[in-house]
Amino acid sequence: MIEVIGTDAGAPATLAAPQQQLLREAALIAAPRRLHSALAPWLGDHHPATLLASDSPLQLCNQLQALPRSTRAVVLASGDPLWFGIGRTLMERLGADRLRFQPAPSSLQLAFSRLGRPWQDAQWLSLHGRDPLALAQHLQQRPKALAVLTDPSRGGVEEVRTILRSSGLDTTYALWLFEALGHADERVQQLHPPDPSPSTLHPLHLVVLLAVPPSAPPPERLPLFGLEDGLFLQHDDRPGLMTKREVRIQLLADLELPDRGVLWDLGAGTGSVGLEALRLRSGLQLLAIEQRGGGARLIHANAERLGVRPAAVLEGDALALLQGGETAADALPKSLQRPDRVLLGGGGRARAALLETVLQRLQPGGVVVIPLATLEALAELRPLLETAGCQVNLSQLQSWRGQPLAGGTRLAPMNPVLVLKGRLPGA
Numbered sequence: 001m002i003e004v005i006g007t008d009a010g011a012p013a014t015l016a017a018p019q020q021q022l023l024r025e026a027a028l029i030a031a032p033r034r035l036h037s038a039l040a041p042w043l044g045d046h047h048p049a050t051l052l053a054s055d056s057p058l059q060l061c062n063q064l065q066a067l068p069r070s071t072r073a074v075v076l077a078s079g080d081p082l083w084f085g086i087g088r089t090l091m092e093r094l095g096a097d098r099l100r101f102q103p104a105p106s107s108l109q110l111a112f113s114r115l116g117r118p119w120q121d122a123q124w125l126s127l128h129g130r131d132p133l134a135l136a137q138h139l140q141q142r143p144k145a146l147a148v149l150t151d152p153s154r155g156g157v158e159e160v161r162t163i164l165r166s167s168g169l170d171t172t173y174a175l176w177l178f179e180a181l182g183h184a185d186e187r188v189q190q191l192h193p194p195d196p197s198p199s200t201l202h203p204l205h206l207v208v209l210l211a212v213p214p215s216a217p218p219p220e221r222l223p224l225f226g227l228e229d230g231l232f233l234q235h236d237d238r239p240g241l242m243t244k245r246e247v248r249i250q251l252l253a254d255l256e257l258p259d260r261g262v263l264w265d266l267g268a269g270t271g272s273v274g275l276e277a278l279r280l281r282s283g284l285q286l287l288a289i290e291q292r293g294g295g296a297r298l299i300h301a302n303a304e305r306l307g308v309r310p311a312a313v314l315e316g317d318a319l320a321l322l323q324g325g326e327t328a329a330d331a332l333p334k335s336l337q338r339p340d341r342v343l344l345g346g347g348g349r350a351r352a353a354l355l356e357t358v359l360q361r362l363q364p365g366g367v368v369v370i371p372l373a374t375l376e377a378l379a380e381l382r383p384l385l386e387t388a389g390c391q392v393n394l395s396q397l398q399s400w401r402g403q404p405l406a407g408g409t410r411l412a413p414m415n416p417v418l419v420l421k422g423r424l425p426g427a
Contacts, residue, residue, distance in 0.1 A: 001072075004102070005102045009180075009182040012039055013042065027049055028074070029073070029076065030060055032078070036053070039051060057086050079106040080104065080106040114178065122144075123146050125148050127159065132404055132405065139163070150206060152201070157177050157197055160209075167230075170193045171214055171231075172212065175190065176188065177198070177207055179198075179205040181206075218307075219305070226249050226276075227276060233270065234298070243273055246397065246414065247371060251273050251369055251371060252273065252280065254393075255341050256341075256367055257281045257341065261283075261284060261341065262284070264289070264342040267344070267345035274310065285335060286310040287311060291315070292315075296315040319354045323357060339362055342366070342368040344369070344370045351380070351381065352381060355368070359385075362424050367422070368421070369419065369421050374418075382394070385420070385422035390423055392420070395421075396416055400412060
């Protein structure tokens with residue numbers, strides 16, 4: 001049986017007594033070279049064990065495979081050998097029946113212990129030799145805690161910071177940098193967005209990202225439109241489900257916002273498009289409808305951050321609210337019942353009926369803009385616009401965001417969006 005023992009920086013002196021006994025009885029000990037200087041004096045000159053370097057896992061496996069099964073061997077590894085360690089390679093080459101694992105705390109456990117934070121809800125991701133696009137995709141789901149095993153050969157923590165900035169989320173996460181965890185030169189620090197990365201960075205480092213409420217400068221200091229995604233508060237149970245910045249800019253252009261009038265934002269989500277429209281045209285009256293529970297509270301909170309005030313925010317099914325019921329459109333002020341512009345972003349399976357209702361209420365010359373994700377939805381809705389006599393326009397928006405790649409920059413594609421636009425005849 002080959003004992004695979006996880007260690008901390010103080011090994012072998014800090015190993016438990018049973019593990020130290022296994023070392024003393026071993027005929028062969030494999031360990032990283034950094035441990036050899038501590039192992040040799042600890043074992044003593046008269047200890048018969050052969051000491052091997054485990055820095056080349058494949059070479060080590062060949063040496064262990066040649067051993068008789070009766071030979072007592074110990075492999076020392078950092079932390080948990082089965083968590084991004086040598087354990088997987090040993091199992092693949094030698095078979096699980098020849099191995100017995102005794103883990104020490106992993107770097108992930110040590111990092112969260114330094115933060116004093118439970119980590120059962122944390123996600124983790126390794127960038128070692130992996131496409132950094134995976135981190136951007138993880139961030140779109142807005143995890144509350146994300147540990148990132150960095151790749152020092154690609155810049156380590158700086159690669160993580162670049163992806164955060166390109167995703168518009170550098171103020172949405174607190175970034176903690178952990179270097180040489182468990183070693184004498186251990187360093188733990190939080191890096192704020194304006195801070196430079198350390199000029200001397202230990203190659204053994206990882207990053208933990210902790211979600212924080214996105215900060216917002218005073219409304220007067222915000223851009224006129226094209227706000228970063230990370231500025232908006234979102235639903236905790238559906239993070240990342242919002243109209244992205246590039247799409248928002250296009251939709252605001254297609255709406256051809258007038259100085260005054262009524263704008264309906266149906267399926268408003270976080271309210272991002274309708275609220276940005278109010279920053280562009282303060283004379284508009286915005287009616288936002290969102291079905292998700294807590295949607296009205298969220299939209300009002302985002303409105304306050306942007307310094308705008310919707311005319312009305314309703315929570316419920318848009319079709320039911322517009323066709324009848326206790327809080328139907330008839331219960332709204334008359335000034336909101338006939339829209340000049342409509343952004344139809346929701347509706348689900350009832351979107352065709354919702355569009356028909358919108359067309360019945362839309363002012364002559366009014367515009368409806370519908371972002372779509374599928375060709376089937378386009379085939380369902382376009383004929384309704386044409387039957388109503390609308391001038392119809394169709395476009396596809398495909399955007400890319402720069403992401404780091406091998407010391408350079410790659411363009412990572414975002415989901416394409418079809419934009420269907422109809423204008424009623426009339427004034």
